[in-house]
Amino acid sequence: MSILLPTLGHFGDIPQLAILPYVLAALMAAVIAVDWMFSRRRPSLSSRRNIPQSLSVNCEHTVKIEITNNDRLAFHFDVEEHFPEDWSLHTELLELEIQPDESLQLEYKVTPRKRGLARLSFTEFCVTSSLGYWQFSWLYENDSDIKVYPNFLAIQNMAGLNGSINLTQAGLKKFNLRGSGMDFRQLREYREGESLKQIDWRATSRFNKLISKEFQEEKNQHVMIMLDAGQRMRVHDDDMTYFDHALNSLILLSHSALKNGDSLSLQSFGSETRWLGQMKGVQSVSKILHHFYDLYPQKIASDYVKAAQDLLLKQPKRALILLVSCLRDEDFSDLLAAVKILQKKHLVAVISISEPIYETILNDPVDNFEQSLMYSSAQMLNQSIERNFKRLKKQGVICVHAPATQLTSNVINTYLSVKKAGLL
Numbered sequence: 001m002s003i004l005l006p007t008l009g010h011f012g013d014i015p016q017l018a019i020l021p022y023v024l025a026a027l028m029a030a031v032i033a034v035d036w037m038f039s040r041r042r043p044s045l046s047s048r049r050n051i052p053q054s055l056s057v058n059c060e061h062t063v064k065i066e067i068t069n070n071d072r073l074a075f076h077f078d079v080e081e082h083f084p085e086d087w088s089l090h091t092e093l094l095e096l097e098i099q100p101d102e103s104l105q106l107e108y109k110v111t112p113r114k115r116g117l118a119r120l121s122f123t124e125f126c127v128t129s130s131l132g133y134w135q136f137s138w139l140y141e142n143d144s145d146i147k148v149y150p151n152f153l154a155i156q157n158m159a160g161l162n163g164s165i166n167l168t169q170a171g172l173k174k175f176n177l178r179g180s181g182m183d184f185r186q187l188r189e190y191r192e193g194e195s196l197k198q199i200d201w202r203a204t205s206r207f208n209k210l211i212s213k214e215f216q217e218e219k220n221q222h223v224m225i226m227l228d229a230g231q232r233m234r235v236h237d238d239d240m241t242y243f244d245h246a247l248n249s250l251i252l253l254s255h256s257a258l259k260n261g262d263s264l265s266l267q268s269f270g271s272e273t274r275w276l277g278q279m280k281g282v283q284s285v286s287k288i289l290h291h292f293y294d295l296y297p298q299k300i301a302s303d304y305v306k307a308a309q310d311l312l313l314k315q316p317k318r319a320l321i322l323l324v325s326c327l328r329d330e331d332f333s334d335l336l337a338a339v340k341i342l343q344k345k346h347l348v349a350v351i352s353i354s355e356p357i358y359e360t361i362l363n364d365p366v367d368n369f370e371q372s373l374m375y376s377s378a379q380m381l382n383q384s385i386e387r388n389f390k391r392l393k394k395q396g397v398i399c400v401h402a403p404a405t406q407l408t409s410n411v412i413n414t415y416l417s418v419k420k421a422g423l424l
Helices: 004-011 019-038 151-154 201-207 244-258 283-290 304-314 329-342 356-363 369-394 404-421
Strands: 045-050 052-054 062-069 075-081 086-087 096-098 102-111 118-127 135-149 181-189 211-216 223-230 263-270 272-280 321-325 347-353 398-402
Touching: 045 075, 045 118, 045 135, 052 118, 062 075, 062 096, 096 102, 135 283, 135 398, 151 283, 201 211, 223 244, 223 304, 244 263, 244 283, 244 321, 244 347, 263 283, 263 304, 272 283, 304 329, 321 329, 321 404, 329 347, 329 369, 347 404, 356 369, 369 398, 398 404
Parallel strands: 052 135, 223 263, 223 321, 321 347, 347 398
Antiparallel strands: 045 062, 062 102, 075 096, 075 118, 086 102, 118 135, 181 211, 263 272
């Protein structure tokens, strides 16, 4: 129209039409200005967020929002939530329209990537003006303080962790279940292949058939976890640090030990010493989650000897000590001294996270001198670490060296294997 009218005015000798585009432009500008004036008022919207107060790190969670229009006008808008930068959003919130006195229920999915205290602050509405020429963004306070814990949802899926670890590889000697030191559970019919020592002859004569005694692993034993929170545990494995992998695994171990009737204590060392002692009952897992959920390893070399001395003062009674770290060649001299201190009263297991970089270097092709040097260095370091683990095993230490992704099964199965072997 803006092209047609001036053309008609020129060729049709109608000068009044030549100024018509300017009139239309002025009217359009006036309409846009009026639209801006009447739409810049803050809309009377409200939002209420429904989110669990406790989330599990690296797990997908659903957040629900209820949006209510308390205004006399209908609104067309986009909605955006202000959540922490280290959270991943999986569901984009769509454009919406809400009528007066109407409420809308929305939901989206997020995954928190970092443990600790997190805050969701504002809900932002990007409202389209009445005539559609403008969009105004309005922030509405909607604070939610959330605690992001280690992966406690994994407790629901613990199938397969039944003590299947190779006892020889773990540094354990295989023991037959003994009558002494084991808790009696029940009498039942004799099963073919069982030891004659298990037969209860008095019950057998009473029922006129072979009756066996069934035992269960001894309860009320004590498990102590020493978790390294020093610089070695800052290494990342995909999206998680070694410390996060270890913490997740130890939460599951705690659940297993407490469920088996044993008591549990945990101590972090390195950047910060935190102590949580003498817990019993599966409900105590929540205490562990709360006590360590905001602990992060720092650039500090861990003092194994001091940590061992501190632990010995707190726990004089014999226990299974699980020391979890990421050991390198230069750490073993201090570790050996710490182990000797702990072995005065305790059974010690060292769980070390293996670093995949060495395996990667050893598997890569060697095409030049620099790669050959890297290969030789990785081979020497691997052999040195293996020698040091052999030294620990000769001293009676249970040793496990596993990747971070396999830490959970190794930690829990080490504990279960000690129980089955009757070493405590």
